[in-house]
Amino acid sequence: MRLTRLHIHHLRNLNQVSLNPHSHFNIFWGENGSGKTSLLEAIHLLGVGRSFRSRQIQSIIMHEHNALSCFAEIKDDFGFATSMGIEKNRQAHVTCKIGGEPCERLSQFAGMLPLQLITPETFKLLQLGAEERRRFLDWGVFHVEPSFSDLCQRYQRLLKQRNAALKLASRWSSLASWERELCQIGEKLTHFREAHIASLIPFVEKARQTLLPQQSIGFEYEKGWGRDLSLEEALQQSLAQDKRWGYTSVGPHRAEVAVTLGNFAAHQVLSRGQQKLLICALYLAQAQRLEATLGKKCIFLVDDLASELDKANRERLLGLLAAQGNQVFLTAVDALGWQEVCDQFGGEMFHVEQGLVLEANDSGLVGG
Ligand SMILES: Nc1ncnc2c1ncn2[C@@H]1O[C@H](COP(=O)(O)OP(=O)(O)O)[C@@H](O)[C@H]1O
Ligand SMILES: [Mg+2]
Numbered sequence: 001m002r003l004t005r006l007h008i009h010h011l012r013n014l015n016q017v018s019l020n021p022h023s024h025f026n027i028f029w030g031e032n033g034s035g036k037t038s039l040l041e042a043i044h045l046l047g048v049g050r051s052f053r054s055r056q057i058q059s060i061i062m063h064e065h066n067a068l069s070c071f072a073e074i075k076d077d078f079g080f081a082t083s084m085g086i087e088k089n090r091q092a093h094v095t096c097k098i099g100g101e102p103c104e105r106l107s108q109f110a111g112m113l114p115l116q117l118i119t120p121e122t123f124k125l126l127q128l129g130a131e132e133r134r135r136f137l138d139w140g141v142f143h144v145e146p147s148f149s150d151l152c153q154r155y156q157r158l159l160k161q162r163n164a165a166l167k168l169a170s171r172w173s174s175l176a177s178w179e180r181e182l183c184q185i186g187e188k189l190t191h192f193r194e195a196h197i198a199s200l201i202p203f204v205e206k207a208r209q210t211l212l213p214q215q216s217i218g219f220e221y222e223k224g225w226g227r228d229l230s231l232e233e234a235l236q237q238s239l240a241q242d243k244r245w246g247y248t249s250v251g252p253h254r255a256e257v258a259v260t261l262g263n264f265a266a267h268q269v270l271s272r273g274q275q276k277l278l279i280c281a282l283y284l285a286q287a288q289r290l291e292a293t294l295g296k297k298c299i300f301l302v303d304d305l306a307s308e309l310d311k312a313n314r315e316r317l318l319g320l321l322a323a324q325g326n327q328v329f330l331t332a333v334d335a336l337g338w339q340e341v342c343d344q345f346g347g348e349m350f351h352v353e354q355g356l357v358l359e360a361n362d363s364g365l366v367g368g
Contacts, residue, residue, distance in 0.1 A: 001074060001075070001076050001077060001112075001113055001114060001296060001297055001298070001299060001327075002021070002023050002074065002075055002297070002299065002327040003021045003043065003072045003073070003074055003299065003327065004020065004021065004023075004072075004073045004074065004075050004081070005018070005019075005020055005021075005072060005073040006018070006019050006020075006021060006042070006043070006070075006071075006072050007069075007070070007071040007072070008038075008039070008042040008068075008069075008070050008071075009068060009069045009070070009071075010061060010062040010065040010067065010068045010069070011038055011041065011042050011045075011060060011061070011062065011068040011070065012035065012038040012041070012060060012062060012355075013033075013034075013035045013038060013062070013354065013355035014035050014038050014039065014042070014062070014355050015062065015355055017039070017042075017355075017356075017357050019350065019357055019359070021327065021329070021348070022327075022342075022346065022347050022348035023327055023346070024322075024325070024326075024327060024328065024345055024346040024347050025321075025322075025328050025330065025341060025342055025345055025346065025347025025348070026327070026328065026329045026330065026347060026348055026350065027330050027331075027332060027335075027338045027341070027342065027347060027348070027349045027350065028040075028329065028330065028331045028332070028350050028352050028357075029331070029332045029333065029334060029335050029338060029349060029350070029351060029352065030333070030351055030352035030353055031333065031353070032333065034352040034353055034354060034355070035352050035354070035355045035356075035357075036303075036331035036332075036352050037053070037303050037304075037331060038355075039329070039331075039352065039357070040052075040117075040301045040303055040329055040331065041053060041060065042070045043070075043072075043113075043115070043299070043301055043329060044115060044117060044301060045070050045086055045088075046070050046072050046084055046085075046086055046113055047110065047112075047113040047114070047115035047299070048110055048115065049086065049094070049096070049106045049109055049110055052117055052119065057088050057089075057090065057092060058090060060088075061088070061089070061090060066089050066090050067087055067088060067089035067090070068087070068088055068089075069085065069086065069087040069088075070085065070086050071083065071084070071085040071086075072084055072085070072113075074112070074113065076296070077291075077295055077296055077297050078295070082098065082099045083097075083098075083099060083100065084096070084097065084098050084099075084109070084112055084113065085097045086109070094106075096109045098112060107149050111142075111143065113299065114143055114287075114290060114296060114297075114298045114299070115298060115299050115300075115301055116283040116284075116286060116287055116298050116299070116300045116301070117283075117300075117301045117303075118276075118279070118280055118283060118300065118301070118302045118303070118305075119302075119303040119304070120303065120304050120307040120308065122276055122279050122280075123267070123272055123275040123276055123279065123308075125279050125282070126259055126265070126266055126267035126270075126275050126278070126279065127267045127275075130254070130255065130256040130257070133256065133257040133259070134255055134256075134257065136257065136282065136286075137193055137196060137197065137221070137257050138152065138193070139286065140196050140200065140286045140289060140290070141192050141193055141196045143290055143294070143296070144196070144289075144290065144293050144294060145192050148189075148192055151185055151188060151189055151192075152189065154181075154185055155182070155185045155186060155189060155252070155253070156253075158178050158181055158182045158185065159182065159248055159251065159253060161178055162175065162178045162179070162182060162248055163246065163247045163248055165178070166242050166243055166245075166246050166247060166248065167246040167247075169243075172243065175239075179232070179235060182231075182235075182251070183230070183231045183232045183235065186231045186251050186252050187230070187231055189252045190223050190224075190231075190252050190255070193221055193223075193252070193255065194221055194223070196289075197219070197220075197221045197257070199289055199293075200219075200285050200286065200289050201219055203284070203285035203286075203288045203289050203292075204217075204219055204281055204282060204285040206285075206288075207280070207281035207282075207284040207285055207288075207320060208278070208281045210316055210319070210320055211277040211278070211280060211281050211313070211316055211317065211320070212274060212277055212278060212281070215261060215270070215274070215278075216261070217259065217260070217261060217266060217278065218258065218259070218260035218261070219257070219258075219259055219260075220257070220258045220260070221255065221256075221257055221258075222255060222256040222257075222258055223252060223255050224250060224251050224252050224253065224254035224255035224256070225238075225250035225251060225254070226250075231250070231251060231252075234250045234251075235248070235250060235251075237250075238250050259278070266278060272308045273308040273309055273310070273313065276307075276308050276309060277309070277313060277317070280317055280320075283300075284320055284321075284324065286298070287300070287324065287326060288324065291324075297324075297325070297326050297327070298326055299326060299327045299328075299329070300321060300326050300327070300328040300329070301329050302321075302328060302329070302330045302331070303331050304331055304332070304333075305317070305318075305330050305331070305332065306332060306333075318341060318345075322344075322345040328347075335349060335351070
């Protein structure tokens with residue numbers, strides 16, 4: 001999948017921007033506050049339906065305007081072209097369109113444009129709670145298993161009902177009635193996740209050999225209950241405790257993707273830069289897995305590639321991105337060295353200045 005045209009309207013300091021992205025590397029360079037990250041934010045809105053910087057739409061819409069919109073022409077990996085657009089206003093109303101037709105479900109919209117996002121905050125994937133890593137894993141399962149999204153929603157609903165019943169002794173007799181379906185769905189989710197991890201590991205390992213050749217990284221799914229038990233058995237064993245605590249303490253909602261180095265969690269021993277490289281390996285692997293399974297290429301958004309990475313590692317990462325042939329949108333604070341990257345791998349530089357985007361080879365304004 002790649003963007004062949006992008007229009008942005010009233011997003012942060014981007015009043016009106018139109019550009020024709022290159023099919024490979026797109027370098028947005030310019031001073032702090034010029035609007036580079038906002039350009040990535042616009043693509044992220046198209047891919048995911050929300051920003052990666054803020055959950056508050058008010059802060060993203062340009063001051064003194066009521067709505068923002070992003071529109072893209074896209075071409076899939078089989079040459080099929082279509083368009084997608086999203087508009088959000090201050091009243092929290094969202095309109096999504098695919099090929100000019102309104103799109104009812106955000107999950108359908110979000111499936112269109114698979115993105116991998118790498119930012120200076122990326123290392124948090126290893127440091128924050130298990131939920132972040134489950135989300136990373138579920139992203140991959142969601143894209144290859146059409147039933148996964150509905151299964152997750154059903155599981156969450158059943159879990160909520162069970163938790164509500166656990167909190168009231170008068171409803172304990174009803175617990176058994178949720179459990180059967182909860183267990184069935186929980187086991188199914190787990191099966192999908194385990195299969196996904198297993199298929200991901202060879203790709204992670206390949207990227208790891210380039211990015212962290214000295215480190216041997218363990219990467220393992222812990223399903224959220226005792227290894228040798230069925231979910232039904234685990235729920236039985238924890239029932240007394242769950243009644244005391246008023247919530248379900250075992251199940252795939254407690255799963256973890258353990259990323260380790262020897263006996264330690266990876267983030268306890270790796271430097272920030274190494275953590276970033278490891279996470280890049282994970283994202284590169286997700287992208288390769290998606291391409292191997294569905295023939296779909298992800299789009300990479302890389303905000304401030306240079307942060308935490310030395311020159312040799314930046315080059316290694318760029319080399320991997322180049323070899324994978326994805327469309328990449330990168331931001332940088334200056335133009336230094338990027339023309340060579342574009343010449344070597346194919347790409348285009350865009351100078352961003354106070355919300356305007358200028359194409360390098362042509363001094364005319366692309367946005368106004
Ligand atoms: N809602 C908004 N309306 C108008 N301008 C905004 C809004 N939110 C942020 N800005 C401004 O947009 C600019 C772009 O920020 P950003 O994309 O983060 O820049 P960069 O990544 O190039 O450093 C900043 O100067 C910021 O002050
Ligand atoms: Mg920025």
